[in-house]
Amino acid sequence: MRKEGLKNVIVYDPQWSKETFQSFYIDRVRKRIKPNIVVLRPPKMEVYFETNSYGFKGPEIDFTKKLVAVWGDSVVWGLRKGWVEGLSGYFPEHQFLNGGLEGDPLENICERIAEANYTTGLDIKFNIIFPGWHSRKRPEVVYKLLSLIVKKVPNPVLCTVPTSLSKKTVELDLTGYFVSSPDKGHYGFWGNTPYSIENARLLFSEIQRQNEVIHAVARENKIPLVDLYSHFYTEDIERFREDFFDAGHFRKSAYPKIQKIFYEELKDVLV
Structure with missing residues (x-):
């Protein structure tokens, strides 16, 4: 189902564990990708990946x-x-x-x-x-x-x-x-x-x-x-x-x- 709204911006931290990083974009309860996520990677703050409003x-x-x-x-x-x-x-x-x-x-x-x-x-x-x-x-x-x-x-x-x-x-x-x-x-x-x-x-x-x-x-x-x-x-x-x-x-x-x-x-x- 579509979820309209502003993008949730995440700045990636290389110190995060895999599980911590995934928690920002995976809904473990629903087993779905979270919609409207943008992950930025420092130091250039380039888009690492994003998800759209449909997940x-x-x-x-x-x-x-x-x-x-x-x-x-x-x-x-x-x-x-x-x-x-x-x-x-x-x-x-x-x-x-x-x-x-x-x-x-x-x-x-x-x-x-x-x-x-x-x-x-x-x-x-x-x-x-x-x-x-x-x-x-x-x-x-x-x-x-x-x-x-x-x-x-x-x-x-x-x-x-x-x-x-x-x-x-x-x-x-x-x-x-x-x-x-x-x-x-x-x-x-x-x-x-x-x-x-x-x-x-x-x-x-x-x-x-x-x-x-x-x-x-x-x-x-x-x-x-x-x-x-x-x-x-x-x-x-x-x-x-x-x-x-x-x-x-x-x-x-x-x-x-x-x-x-x-x-x-x-x-x-x-x-």
Whole structure:
């Protein structure tokens, strides 16, 4: 639901914990993004990111454009302004709305999709759905939820879940690659999960299983699929960290590549 009003300006403090920072823009009770937030980053006080009056990350909605919502978890939310907003530059007649929410399970993603399409008055023409990471251990739930939501909303598009892991790298000891450096940046494994070859194998198998489900739902419902997993898959030990800062989150430097992939995949779909 839209919440009109003045923007609430937050000046980012790098000393904040992740939880403290998120408390300024995530409503933990409602499991929604808080509307009308502007986060400024010192010392230049540039806009780090903002949320609009409908609770999407990004600028206010331009109702002269066709609206495309991209739904998901932290991968969709992105770093700083994220990658979703930049898709609008590839599709001048469309505005892309960032419906990401960090740590969001698929159940809540689907609730937010239905809410935005049926209770806000927004005429969302296309709904791009990234199922996220948080239901990967329950493929039967992923199948059920996706099968339901794609039948309820206009013009759904599904996305597979990408990863920096591969069939080859999960069999190697990657301990020496979990470092931070000026040229490579930071690279970690997966949140608080301790790294081991066994845990890497397990995580990779869960991703593969979930992606099989996503492919099946797209195929059964004859809807478009953006296969991010295939686009970013590499077994090259020297390149697997290039686009990711852990097993599943994109570096900011990968955003132009993501945007070009979506353009090529959807240029004949978003009409």
